[in-house]
Amino acid sequence: MAAVSSVSFSALGRCCSEKKVFKSSTSSRGSNFEGFRFRTRLLYYCVGGRASNSTPCAVMQCMSASTDVPTVSETKMNFLKAYKRPIPSIYSTVLQELIVQQHLMRYKRTYFYDHVFALGFVTVYDQLMEGYPSDEDRDAIFQAYIKALNEDPEKYRADAQKLEEWARAQTANSLLEFASREGEIEGILKDIAERAGSKESFSYSRFFAIGLFRLLELANASEPTILEKLCAALNVSKRSVDRDLDVYRNLLTKLVQAKELLKEFVDREKKKQEERVQSQKADEAIKKCVGEYQYAGL
Numbered sequence: 001m002a003a004v005s006s007v008s009f010s011a012l013g014r015c016c017s018e019k020k021v022f023k024s025s026t027s028s029r030g031s032n033f034e035g036f037r038f039r040t041r042l043l044y045y046c047v048g049g050r051a052s053n054s055t056p057c058a059v060m061q062c063m064s065a066s067t068d069v070p071t072v073s074e075t076k077m078n079f080l081k082a083y084k085r086p087i088p089s090i091y092s093t094v095l096q097e098l099i100v101q102q103h104l105m106r107y108k109r110t111y112f113y114d115h116v117f118a119l120g121f122v123t124v125y126d127q128l129m130e131g132y133p134s135d136e137d138r139d140a141i142f143q144a145y146i147k148a149l150n151e152d153p154e155k156y157r158a159d160a161q162k163l164e165e166w167a168r169a170q171t172a173n174s175l176l177e178f179a180s181r182e183g184e185i186e187g188i189l190k191d192i193a194e195r196a197g198s199k200e201s202f203s204y205s206r207f208f209a210i211g212l213f214r215l216l217e218l219a220n221a222s223e224p225t226i227l228e229k230l231c232a233a234l235n236v237s238k239r240s241v242d243r244d245l246d247v248y249r250n251l252l253t254k255l256v257q258a259k260e261l262l263k264e265f266v267d268r269e270k271k272k273q274e275e276r277v278q279s280q281k282a283d284e285a286i287k288k289c290v291g292e293y294q295y296a297g298l
Contacts, residue, residue, distance in 0.1 A: 075103045075148050082144035085137065094128060099145060106149050110203045112195075113151070115159040115188050120211030122160040127252065163211070167218035172226045175219045176233055189234065197235035204236065209244040212236075 070078075079099055087095065105111060125142060132138040146153035166185040167175070178186040179193065195202040212234075216227060227245075231238035 069107045070103075070150070072100055072103050075099060079144050079148035082147055083141055085140075087141065088133070091129065091132060095141070095145065098128075099148060102149060105205070106151070108203075112201070112203045114192055114208075115163050115185075116192065116211035116215070117205060117207050118156045118211070119160040119163045119214050120205075120207035120209065122156055123210055123214050124207065163215060164218055167215045170219040170221075172219060172221035172223065175215065175221055176226065176229050179233060193234045204240060206244045206248070208236075209241045210248060212241060213245050213248065 076096065076099060079095075125145075129138050129141070132141075142157075143153045146156055163185060166183075174181075178189045192202070196204075212227070212230065216222070216230070221227075221230075227241065228238050231241055
């Protein structure tokens with residue numbers, strides 16, 4: 001397997017740092033479709049996680065009793081009620097599909113919330129919503145989205161941030177030594193390893209794999225052997241993680257390319273608009289001169 005950092009999130013951020021507003025128009029449909037297509041492919045990949053059929057631990061279970069499980073329509077309606085502002089179609093379509101798929105994941109009997117899963121989801125959401133016209137609206141959409149699933153958006157963000165801060169302070173070796181160390185994050189990883197090892201209260205998903213990817217990227221642990229050792233320490237199948245990360249990295253690369261195409265299109269349209277403005281100003285200046293000449297002749 002290639003080095004984990006072959007397509008890093010920091011590199012992706014540099015490629016996509018310039019945020020643009022994409023307005024719907026006939027001339028922009030082709031470029032918008034490119035961004036939508038790759039976002040959609042990334043979406044369907046990310047929500048296609050697998051889960052264990054084993055009985056979950058009551059303490060860690062993050063779903064209501066079967067009589068309290070809402071329908072997909074209710075979850076979607078809760079989202080639309082919580083966020084009532086229009087969402088550009090390139091994002092709206094993907095979000096609607098994503099919330100349907102995550103609803104099915106969320107209310108599975110085997111669903112479990114943990115910090116690595118949260119980091120994986122937050123990472124995916126931020127990548128999908130990169131370039132959204134308003135940072136404030138993007139955060140409000142995140143809040144509405146998670147609340148529609150009857151979960152806590154603040155907890156998602158806080159837990160993801162804790163893992164990110166911890167990972168930034170780690171080296172490849174210290175990342176692997178969590179089992180022999182004390183600390184809040186170390187305890188969380190120990191709990192995951194214990195549950196995954198027992199195969200009775202752990203649900204693997206692609207969000208979890210992406211969370212691991214993010215930890216390794218932040219710790220600058222790019223050697224493939226580090227991923228292998230971390231999977232072993234967490235009692236997680238490296239084969240599954242390898243497969244999921246390979247696909248995810250490829251999709252991220254294509255997403256960057258799609259965004260570059262969108263940027264080129266926006267730049268061209270901006271240049272055309274500037275040329276039209278200059279032409280209009282020139283026409284107005286000519287008309288003014290002609291008018292003054294005619295007035296002077298009278």
